[in-house]
Amino acid sequence: MNILRIATRQSALALWQAEHAAALLRQRHPGLIVELLPMTTRGDRILDRPLADIGGKGLFLKELEVAMQEGLADIAVHSFKDVPMELEPGFAIGCVLERADAADAFVSNGYAQIAALPQGARVGTSSLRRQAQLRALRPDLALLDLRGNVNTRLAKLDAGEYDAIVLACAGLERLALGTRIRSRLAAPHWLPAAAQGAIAIEMRSGDARIADLLAPLDDAGTHRCVAAERAFSQALAGSCQVSLAAQAIETDRGLHLWGLVGDAADGTLLRAQAQGPADDPQALGRVVAADLVAQGALRLLGRA
Numbered sequence: 001m002n003i004l005r006i007a008t009r010q011s012a013l014a015l016w017q018a019e020h021a022a023a024l025l026r027q028r029h030p031g032l033i034v035e036l037l038p039m040t041t042r043g044d045r046i047l048d049r050p051l052a053d054i055g056g057k058g059l060f061l062k063e064l065e066v067a068m069q070e071g072l073a074d075i076a077v078h079s080f081k082d083v084p085m086e087l088e089p090g091f092a093i094g095c096v097l098e099r100a101d102a103a104d105a106f107v108s109n110g111y112a113q114i115a116a117l118p119q120g121a122r123v124g125t126s127s128l129r130r131q132a133q134l135r136a137l138r139p140d141l142a143l144l145d146l147r148g149n150v151n152t153r154l155a156k157l158d159a160g161e162y163d164a165i166v167l168a169c170a171g172l173e174r175l176a177l178g179t180r181i182r183s184r185l186a187a188p189h190w191l192p193a194a195a196q197g198a199i200a201i202e203m204r205s206g207d208a209r210i211a212d213l214l215a216p217l218d219d220a221g222t223h224r225c226v227a228a229e230r231a232f233s234q235a236l237a238g239s240c241q242v243s244l245a246a247q248a249i250e251t252d253r254g255l256h257l258w259g260l261v262g263d264a265a266d267g268t269l270l271r272a273q274a275q276g277p278a279d280d281p282q283a284l285g286r287v288v289a290a291d292l293v294a295q296g297a298l299r300l301l302g303r304a
């Protein structure tokens, strides 16, 4: 039968994204029956330890991949920024959906922007990338850990645990929480995680039926931009343990990529940018990474 099953995590954001992919598939392929298979991953269960200690981003994919391997599901829908640089053998990215706002959001009940925060204000974010950029702007801030899904993080802000938090604009907008965005933290001054705001659909490598169903959903411009950003991260061995940020845009002259590596402890930021042809995003990612290496990035990343 003409059925396609989507394995998905069960957070509100993951379900929104899976439903979004399902709607696009039904629209493109009338007659195709698309069903969701909601699952819990180890990454969702373990909230009390840093991700890096328990195995990194792959923990959010494992159970979904097992479901695809066993034929219980055909695809998995992910926030692309949560997908590790190297997929497990046997899996591939089938398509990348059109990107939403890639920027981060400053969210606060008392203050409209970072500059308005009082001396020593408490800002919640567990992202080393966000911590480094906050530290660079405001060395006085108290940066506090904050994990959990988008709604959990907002609830902790509303309970008064923080004066402000930083989240992705895309996640807030998808959950109809865009009114919580007090200001956008946007490129080129503030950079997001590689592939932030983009949705990737994962499939079994070589499954021609699924590849054909996914192909028309691919947004080529988004795909090229995130390819440059991920190549940049990969060249610097990006992981959630290090503070890397990157954003590419496509212009009529090709791709423009900004990248930075930071030190969350002292707010040091190294920045680089370059332009390159749209048909070789990986090369552009490597060029910007090499510029940062020449500036001493490996020392910041603890690898030199």
Ligand SMILES: NCc1[nH]cc(CCC(=O)O)c1CC(=O)O
Pocket (backbone or CB within 6 Å): 079, 080, 081, 082, 150, 166, 167, 168, 169, 170, 171, 172, 195, 196, 197, 198, 199
């Ligand atoms: N790390 C969790 C995560 N993964 C994807 C998003 C938002 C959606 C996106 O960037 O595509 C978020 C929440 C956040 O960072 O605020």
